[in-house]
Amino acid sequence: MxxxxxxxxxxxxxxxxxxxxxxxxxxxxxxxxxxxxxxxxxxxxxxxxxxxxxxxxxxxxxxxxxxxxxxxxxxxxxxxxTVFGELLDRVVMMNDQTGPVKVLDMAMEQDDERNWVVTHLYVRRQNSGLSLRRGETFLVSPEDVSGLAKQSAMSQEATTLLSMTEDLKAADFADLLADLPETRRNEVAHQLTNERLADILEELGEDDRVGILSSLDVRRAGDVLDAMQPDDAADLIAEMPPDQARILLAAMEPEEAADVRRLMAYGENTAGGMMTPSPVILPPDANVATLLAHVRREDIPPALAALIIVSRPPLEAPTGRYLGVVHIQRALREPPQTALGTIIDDALEGVDPNTSLGTITRLLATYNLTAIPVVDSSQHVLGAVSVDDVLDHLLPDDWRDADEGVTDETMNRSQDG
CATH class of the missing domain: 2.30.30.240 (PRC-barrel domain)
Incomplete structure (x- = not known):
């Protein structure tokens, strides 16, 4: 299968x-x-x-x-x-008393009544003995093992599932993870790398991601939060109980925690609460070649890569004075050596961190922007709000789980077996 x-x-x-x-x-x-x-x-x-x-x-x-x-x-x-999500990698016991085996795959066939049933399990032996070889693989019937229908108290590996889904985008893997029972969901999440888990937590609904983060030990949770985008990490920590939130902030790297604390100081539906504190920021004397090298980085979301902020040094938020932006399409039409200061759009004003969600939405729609800079009263750049940040706040909390309707013929498993 x-x-x-x-x-x-x-x-x-x-x-x-x-x-x-x-x-x-x-x-x-x-x-x-x-x-x-x-x-x-x-x-x-x-x-x-x-x-x-x-x-x-x-x-x-x-x-x-x-x-x-x-x-x-x-x-x-x-x-x-679910076969791939739950049963593969499950450890079951051989009924002939030869010990535990791990389920690596299953085979299904149609029976005399044309029902599809699992007829064979492909398993790997987990222990060794006088006549047994650890790691040996062989086929058995489901009736030859016990424990397939009930997960053991031991943590179950997710090696097979992760190898089958390594090419899935984070949003698609998040959908798969959300479908799993809570215990299995946490087991799979624990076996992901910090970076992969961070990307997936950004795509999960509130209850699921809070549950997964709470199941991690404090040090691991801090490492995962460090790997998340600061605005997403701030949103997630804000969803935790206050005492737990303080513990998690203390477990983060000081620099990452400082970004998160700064975001949490603003209202949730304001520019400051939604912004990403690390957009692409370059000085006016940087050239197009430098700009392209920065937006080519994998950790830069597409919405932020389309708009590059130009400011006076220092370039770390809060920066020197905000000068304007360079749109990626304009930059692509210029020679690599062109200075950004000569193609700057200085008509786009930054927004105050207390600007409301409604105002930001109208600005993005009116000027066809994918992001907008956030500046303080002295025109220092604090960050940028991207269109995906806005969508996350405009959509209902359960939008990831909301139904999209059904086809003309509504079907369910009670009707179809």
């Missing part, structure tokens, strides 16, 4: 519907798990449920459906488990 991950799903006329991101089974203690459908990622990067009864063919590199798909966000039900 692991080979199905990422497989394209097509409707009867050959149009792509989405890609398989997981398989859903019902776990039964007395018989083999039954496959009830797939979780597929559709064009909107939404993870939806595709009942196995709507699958007409499974071929190498393609799954064919009837074309009728419920686009309601996938929500796991009691008694169900």
């Amino acid at each position: 692991g080979k199905l991950a990422g497989t394209s799903v097509f409707d009867p006329i050959g149009d792509a519907v989405g890609r398989i991101s997981d398989a859903v089974v019902t776990l039964r203690f007395t018989s083999s798990p039954r496959v009830i459908g797939f979780v597929i990622e559709v064009a909107t990067h939404r993870r939806v449920f595709l009942p196995i009864t709507r699958v007409t063919a499974i071929k190498p590199g393609a799954v064919i459906t009837t074309g009728l798909i419920n686009i309601r966000q996938f929500s796991q039900r009691p008694g169900e488990a």
Whole structure:
């Protein structure tokens, strides 16, 4: 079944519907798990449920459906488990008393009643003995093991899941993580690198990211917060209980914590509360080649890379006097040696840190901007508010989980098995 991950799903006329991101089974203690459908990622990067009864063919590199798909966000039900997210890497016990094995993959087949069931487990032995070899891999039947239907008290690895999803964008991985049960979600999160987890926390809903951060030890939580964008870290810390927030700030690097504290001093829906304190800031005598080198960095969000702030030194916020901005499109039309001071847009004024969300939204829309500088009363640059910062505050808190409607034929698992 692991080979199905990422497989394209097509409707009867050959149009792509989405890609398989997981398989859903019902776990039964007395018989083999039954496959009830797939979780597929559709064009909107939404993870939806595709009942196995709507699958007409499974071929190498393609799954064919009837074309009728419920686009309601996938929500796991009691008694169900996701294969890639939960069951792979699970340690179970062999019923022949030869010890624990780890589930690496599963195989499914149709039975006489045309139901899809898990028929084999591909496992790796976890211990060794007189006639056993640790690391040995082999096939067993689900009836040959116990513990598949219940997660053990021991922490479960996520090696297989992470290898299958290493190319997923942070937002897509966040959707996958949000679908997992809380215990498994925390297990997977703990096994991510600090940088990867920081990117994913920025994409998760409030409850999920607070839960994950709270499950980390204080030192690790501080390292993850250090790796986050300061405005996102400030938002997350503000969602924590006050005592815990103080502990987390103390665990951060002093410089990163100072940025976060400065942001938290402003109202949540003000320019100061939303701004990123580290936009691209260059002096007027820097040239276009230098500008391009700065915006090429991977840690610069696209919205901030489109607008470069020009100020007098020092260039760290709060900077010297704000002079204006250079738009990336203008810079791309100039020779590399062109000084930024000669192509500056000095008509764009910075906003006060107490400027309201509504005012910032109107300014971005009126002037077709992706970001706008934030300056203090002495025209020192404090940061910049980007359009994605504004959208995060304009959308409802649960926008990541909100349903987008359904197709003409509403389906659910109670109808389709």
